Amino acid sequence: MTTPGRLMLLDSASLYFRAFYGVPDQRESPAEAPTNAVRGFLDMIATLVDRHRPDHLVACWDNDWRPAFRVEAIPSYKTHRVADQTTDPDAEEVPDQLAVQVPVIISALEALGICRIGVDGYEADDVIGALTVRHRGRGPVDIVTGDRDLFQLVDDSAAVRVMYTARGGVRDADAVDQAFLTAKYAVTTGPAYADLATLRGDSSDGLPGVAGIGEKTAASLLATFGSLAGIQDALASGDPRIKGAVRARLEAGTAYLQVAPAVVRVAVDAPVPDLPTAVPTRVADPVLLSRLAVDYGLTNPFNRVIAALGLD
Numbered sequence: 001m002t003t004p005g006r007l008m009l010l011d012s013a014s015l016y017f018r019a020f021y022g023v024p025d026q027r028e029s030p031a032e033a034p035t036n037a038v039r040g041f042l043d044m045i046a047t048l049v050d051r052h053r054p055d056h057l058v059a060c061w062d063n064d065w066r067p068a069f070r071v072e073a074i075p076s077y078k079t080h081r082v083a084d085q086t087t088d089p090d091a092e093e094v095p096d097q098l099a100v101q102v103p104v105i106i107s108a109l110e111a112l113g114i115c116r117i118g119v120d121g122y123e124a125d126d127v128i129g130a131l132t133v134r135h136r137g138r139g140p141v142d143i144v145t146g147d148r149d150l151f152q153l154v155d156d157s158a159a160v161r162v163m164y165t166a167r168g169g170v171r172d173a174d175a176v177d178q179a180f181l182t183a184k185y186a187v188t189t190g191p192a193y194a195d196l197a198t199l200r201g202d203s204s205d206g207l208p209g210v211a212g213i214g215e216k217t218a219a220s221l222l223a224t225f226g227s228l229a230g231i232q233d234a235l236a237s238g239d240p241r242i243k244g245a246v247r248a249r250l251e252a253g254t255a256y257l258q259v260a261p262a263v264v265r266v267a268v269d270a271p272v273p274d275l276p277t278a279v280p281t282r283v284a285d286p287v288l289l290s291r292l293a294v295d296y297g298l299t300n301p302f303n304r305v306i307a308a309l310g311l312d
Contacts, residue, residue, distance in 0.1 A: 003278065004138040005055025008048060009128045011145035012059045012116075016041045016105055018146055018165060020098045035296045037101040042108060042301035044144075044170045048163075049279070049308040052142055056135075056277040059109050060127040061118030065092050068121065069267075073259040076206040108292055112305060113284030115277045122270045125149055129266030131277075132160055144170065149205070151176055152194035152266060160190075186219035195228035198257070198264045207260065210253035217246065232257060282312040 019040025027034060049057065070077045081093050094102075109116045117127050125147070132141050132153050140159035143150050146166040153160055154176055162176040174180065178188060187193050199218035201209020213221075224241060225231045234242055235250050242250065250257075283289055283306065293299045 003055070006053065006140045006142065007056040007058070007131070007135045007138070007277070008052060008054035008142045008144065009131055010045070010048075010057070010059045011124050011128065011143070011147055011150065012041075012105075013062050013065070013124060014146045015044050015144065015165070015170075016102065017098070018169070019044065020095070020101070022169070025097070033104075033296060034097045034101060035104070035298065037098050038104050038108060038296065038298060039301045041105055042298070042305050045114070046301070046304040046308040047170050048144060049305070052163075054142065054279060055139070057114055057279050058127075058131060058277050059114055059116040060124040060131070061116055062124045063118035063120045064122055067123060067126075070263045073263050074207065074256075076208065077263060078206050080206055104292065104296060107288060108298070108302075111283065111285045111289035111292060112302075112309070112311070113280030113282065115275055117272060117275060119270050119272055122267060126267040126270040127272050129153055129268040130270045130272040133268045134272070134274075144173070149197070149202075149264070150266070151181060152190045152197070152264075154178060154181060154190040154193070185215065187222055192222055192227070194261070194264050194266075195222055198228055198260045199231075207263065208256065210249055210256060212245065212249040213253070221246075228257070228261065279309060280311060 016037045020037035023036040023040035023043075025034055025036045045057075048054075066078045066082075106116065117131070118124070119127055128143055128145075128150060132143065135141055136158050140161075142161060142163050143153060144163045144165065146164065148164070148166075150162050151164075154162055156178045163170070163173040164176050165173045167174060178190075181190070181193055182188050185193060185196055187196050196215065196218045197207075199210050199213050199221070200215050201207045221231050221242075222228070225234050231242075231250070235247065235254075289302060293302050
């Protein structure tokens with residue numbers, strides 16, 4: 001990624017899970033291979049490219065959805081998503097009808113020539129964070145996800161925003177900038193949102209937070225002390241502005257607060273390879289694309305992506 005321009009980063013798993021649950025299964029027979037997640041994912045790409053015209057496009061991948069460095073810090077991290085009936089403690093619970101579609105999505109991206117990047121030992125969030133930092137000063141960054149964790153990367157000064165799909169999908173995504181964070185969470189920056197999330201916790205990721213410290217209390221503490229580090233310093237120094245039940249709760253959560261930031265914060269120093277990320281100008285593998293189109297009935301979704309990208 002060497003040229004300037006608008007960079008779009010896809011939180012791929014977030015999008016194909018959404019496609020799987022949101023796009024009807026149109027198979028005429030259970031014997032046919034399911035394709036709803038593939039079709040939905042391709043349609044999302046077509047819509048995003050058509051509306052936002054990125055110069056660079058990367059499908060960011062979870063090579064490790066539950067990295068060891070996060071589990072070692074907080075063992076409960078994503079434990080509720082670990083698949084049952086398996087001897088592998090790192091196997092993610094994915095519906096069978098979706099699991100068989102993921103390799104097809106990978107092949108579709110390869111055929112189209114859309115860059116896909118994952119790094120062993122890291123989540124897609126970390127890939128997104130590293131690429132966002134690397135692109136600083138080269139142009140705007142649009143992060144497409146249904147995951148609030150990535151709000152921590154929002155930075156108006158670097159034109160980094162999150163296109164949040166949880167409510168309106170890719171067609172009506174919330175454009176999350178610093179004004180959005182202020183209005184919704186009473187924090188003014190991306191890093192402040194990470195501190196808020198650390199204090200509040202996140203049940204969807206198995207992060208307990210500080211018991212008894214909700215979102216409003218966390219935001220109030222951050223407004224007073226500036227950051228989680230500032231809160232911890234004030235707590236340690238006996239600052240009288242932290243008192244009563246709030247002090248007791250923070251003191252009880254001291255051990256958690258010592259390790260949680262390393263789990264919540266995106267690893268922007270992840271060793272992401274420097275691959276070509278420019279939007280393709282031609283279909284990379286016409287033979288593979290043709291085979292996928294025939295085998296899985298993907299002609300129309302492929303045509304929509306090809307038209308949006310303007311591929312030869």
